[in-house]
Structures are given as structure tokens and as C-alpha cells.
Amino acid sequence: FEVSLEALTSRERSRQVVTAREVAALLLRDGSPASWRQIASALGLRSHSGAMRACARARRLLAADADPGVRRTVRRRFRVRVLDDNAALVRSADVVVLAVKPQQFAGVVAGIAPHLSRRQLVISIAAGITLRWLRQRVGGVPLARAMPNLPATVGKGFAALTAAPSATTRHRAIARAIFEAVGEIVELPERHFDAVTAVSGSGPAYVFFLVQAWEAAAASLGLSSAVASRAIRQTLAGSVRLLQASGEPAGA
Secondary structure, eight states: OOOOGGGSOHHHHHHTOOOHHHHHHHHHHTTOOGGGGGHHHHTTOOSHHHHHHHHSOGGGOEEEOSOHHHHHHHHHHHOOEEESOHHHHHHHOSEEEEOOOHHHHHHHHHHHGGGOOTTSEEEEOOTTOOHHHHHHHHTTSOEEEEEOOGGGGGTOEEEEEEEOTTOOHHHHHHHHHHHHTTEEEEEOOGGGHHHHIIIIISHHHHHHHHHHHHHHHHHHTTOOHHHHHHHHHHHHHHHHHHHHHHOSOTTO
16 A cells, blocks of 8 residues: 555544545655546546545555456456465555455455465455454454445445454554545444445345336336436436435435
8 A cells, every 4th residue: 555644744643534535635745646636536436446546556556366357357447466366465465455255255364364464454345254253364463344335336335344453543544545435434333234234235236126127117108218217317316416415314
């Protein structure tokens, strides 16, 4: 992770929180290449690549995946180094994000645990895997857990965040900066994570199902698919915008 939190001003440090905007400002203050001027517009953060630009230099980011096709796609889309060896990645990283399916999680953790150290931060986004479970397998390595959702891919996500006692204020600030780069976050005790997984983690699927049923109803009324799709998406987007602007409960 390229940003040195020691470079924060005393005002920023006193808040113990670093936002995506402040991370971008740090990069610019540190005399980053001219392309980093794009960060200002990227802070609308419409994609994961925007998050990468806001939080770290691309050349310092590493990814690993067992699937050659996935490696090619990630390398081409994000212009980062992509490895086929999780252990090699971990040995080179300051922050490790475990973004694997729960059914693959135990095998991945077993493979990287011998290579982790207390100088690193490990962030898990696996549903249903607790910090206690992870701590039993990696020892005193600083840990955080997040539950993001799919709209993070367009910079409109929502994520819950928590951390183990082994994580310092600095570690928490790094985790916050990563997830604030792609949406809103809330810090919650881990006991609420199952509820967050159901509400916001799975929430986009409920919305997509609603839209699918809505489109079918529109078709039954004689609307073309193009008109129905446009009407429903704009109605949905406008309604959400209105709800946010009003500050009122949905039923008010």
C-alpha cells in the first residue's frame, strides 16, 4: 500500500480516519505522476479501477487467481501484476484482501498462513467467515472483515467493516480508505454481519428480481421491452434519488 499514513497532517491524524479523498490528496502531495490528476474525477469512483487509482499506485498492486482466464482479464482490465501463486503474492504484500468464495476459503488460508506476518493487514470479504475463525488459523496477524456489495463495481457500494483487536488505528484507516473508495461504509460489531449480508450484501439480487418482474408486467400491458426497460430503470433511479434527497422514511 503506497500511501504513508505518517504523511497525514495532524488534523487528519487526530480524526483517526482516512477518506478516499485524503488518500488521493496524499498521492498528489507525494509528487505522483501527472496521470494521478485523474484522481479528482475518479473520486466519483465509477469502477474498481477508480478505487485502485484512489488508493494505491497500480504498479504496487498484485492479484492472484488459479484461473488463467481470470488472470488475463484482470491483467488487461486493471493493468496490475497477476500471479498464479497466492504465497508469492502474500510475501510481497502489506495489505492482503481475501476475496474468495467461502467454500474455497479454508484452502486459500491454509496455503498463505505460513507466509503471513504481523506487519501485514489481512482483510476478508468472505460471507459467513468470522474473524475468530480466521484468527485461529493465522494467529496475531492484524485482521479486518468487510461485507461489500455488487454496486461497489460502479462506485455506489455499501460495506460494513469491523476489525480484530490485533488491528491498529492505522490498519482500520487503511481498511476504511479501501472501501470508502467504492461507496459508503459503516463500522459495526461483527455480530451484525449476517444481517448486513442479508440486507445489503444480497440486496442487489432483490432489486434485480423486482426489475425482472416489473418488466414482465410492463410487457403484459403492451409496452415494448425497450420502453419498459427505460421507464423502469429511470423510475427506480429517480425514486432512490428522491428518497435520498427527502431524508424522509420510505413510507412517509
